Amino acid sequence: MSLDLSSVITATTQWLVRAYPAADGAMNASLSEAQARQAVTVAAWLRYPTPTDAALVALAGPGGSFRLDWLVDAEPYEIRGPDCAWRTWVDEVVASWAAALLTSADLACEAVAALADCPHAAASPREFRRLTEPDAYDRRAAPLLRHPDLMAPVAELHHPQLLERLRQLHSDRTPTSAA
Incomplete structure (x- = not known):
């Protein structure tokens, strides 16, 4: 099975950098996209940790950006519009988790x-x-990507699930003592 999450990572990164644009300049745009891509990659790997998970999301699709667009008060997008194709690969949970990681260095390190x-x-x-x-x-x-107050509406959507996933991963790695 494939570990390929590139469609989800690319689309969700694109959504983040469009919703929270970089400072002016090509270098700033590149640095902003690199940060968003790293956060989205970590979030996607946490959300879809196994080859089976990655294959299932590739088969079923992640859900799209409609709710996120509404949440950040973006223009509504037509289902048949030019932005339709990539927006269908945006994963709301991955975007939320990436937003949380971008606004907390400690949480990002833990993830x-x-x-x-x-x-x-x-x-x-x-x-x-x-x-x-x-x-x-x-x-x-x-x-904008690093601003906790501006990112809060997206980051808080699925924050409890992110903390639970990190707790699960931590407990899976912690050896139990035999008495």
Whole structure:
């Protein structure tokens, strides 16, 4: 089975950078997109941790951006409009989890650490420094993506589920003592 979540990652990243645009300039746009992509990748790997999970979302689709668009008061998009195709691959839970990771470095570090034994990480090792340790350039490039108050409506949508997933992954890795 495929570990490919590229459609979900690409579409959800696109949604985040359109909903929360970068500061002016091409370099800022690139840095902002890199941060969003790292957060979305971590969130997608947490949400769909196994090859079976990834195959199922590829088969069924993630649900689309309609509720997210409504939440951030974006223009409604026509079902048959030019934006239709990629918007159908936006995953609301992944966007919510990515928003939470972008606004909390501690949570982002915990999430990246939780992926140590993840099949996705084994299949394609990644470096998530822009997510976990953003420098001054990263923060200036993506002030909206990193702003906790502005991101709160999206981040809070599925925050309890993110914390539960991290708790589960942590408890799965914690050895139990035999008495």
